Amino acid sequence: MGLLDLCEKYFNSSNLYEVLQIPETASEKEVKKAYHKLSLKVHPDRVSEDQKLEATEKFKVLGSIHEILSDKNKRAVYDETKSVDDDDFNVLVDKDWTVYWRHLFKKITEEDIKAYEKEYTGSQEEKDDLKQAYLTGKGDMDYITDHVQFARTEHEPRIREILNKMIKDGEIPAYKIFTHEPAKKKQKRIAKENREAKEAEELKQELGMTSGPNNLELMIRQKQ
Incomplete structure (x- = not known):
């Protein structure tokens, strides 16, 4: 199943911007902020055991969306075609999104x-x-x-x-x-x-x- 199909399955929209609840004109900072807010809600470390599988899939989807929209070239292609390269997405699926998340956001007190x-x-x-x-x-x-x-x-x-x-x-x-x-x-x-x-x-x-x-x-x- 491709990224857009998973977006529809888990977030009821195949539009990457709608999933993050931001406009297409959102700045890089706004994209990051939206990703941060939504990823906290579905982080596998903070849900019950029976929810971990779905939370993990949602976490991967959100990470993939951020990876695309935070890359100027990939975002430009998506903005023009409203499609993503699922070959790239299949590579992203195996990425350690927890490590990716920690690189983006510092620990807080x-x-x-x-x-x-x-x-x-x-x-x-x-x-x-x-x-x-x-x-x-x-x-x-x-x-x-x-x-x-x-x-x-x-x-x-x-x-x-x-x-x-x-x-x-x-x-x-x-x-x-x-x-x-x-x-x-x-x-x-x-x-x-x-x-x-x-x-x-x-x-x-x-x-x-x-x-x-x-x-x-x-x-x-x-x-x-």
């Missing part, structure tokens, strides 16, 4: 995450992400908290204030599920967040993590 969260919170980037998640999820706060970095329930009053201002200014529509969210829905979201936080802490202890350099699982803790 909890201090790095906290510093980034401080920079991100209240930024234009956060507002843009909130707006996009709100529109895509049609005002569903569950969707917003799942798709926006650091969007924990403790930040909901601030997040709602930002989105309500956008509604008032006519930037986004007023979805009822957002303006009149049932109390039980929010309670379920809080319970889920607490459960995930507990699981993340248990995983941290199991892996013997500290506040120093660590592996991918700790990076994911920003969502808890």
Whole structure:
């Protein structure tokens, strides 16, 4: 099965840009950022055993996409033909994508995450992400908290204030599920967040993590 077929199978689109959720005009930096974000979600090291096989395949697909779109010549060919050379892809399949990933992205610490969260919170980037998640999820706060970095329930009053201002200014529509969210829905979201936080802490202890350099699982803790 070729790369585009696998894109369709695992990401419901044969368009490399759509898989990474970026426009065709995206810069090299934006391509790398999108690859980083999506590859974290499917990294084989952070899924259960029954999900490892599919996660590994998705990880390979994303790595192959980044390898193509980060190469000016290969990207130019793809942009013109909307096709890829599957002979090249078959070579890429055997590549160690974990090593490739580690060469691209440095190990981080909890201090790095906290510093980034401080920079991100209240930024234009956060507002843009909130707006996009709100529109895509049609005002569903569950969707917003799942798709926006650091969007924990403790930040909901601030997040709602930002989105309500956008509604008032006519930037986004007023979805009822957002303006009149049932109390039980929010309670379920809080319970889920607490459960995930507990699981993340248990995983941290199991892996013997500290506040120093660590592996991918700790990076994911920003969502808890």
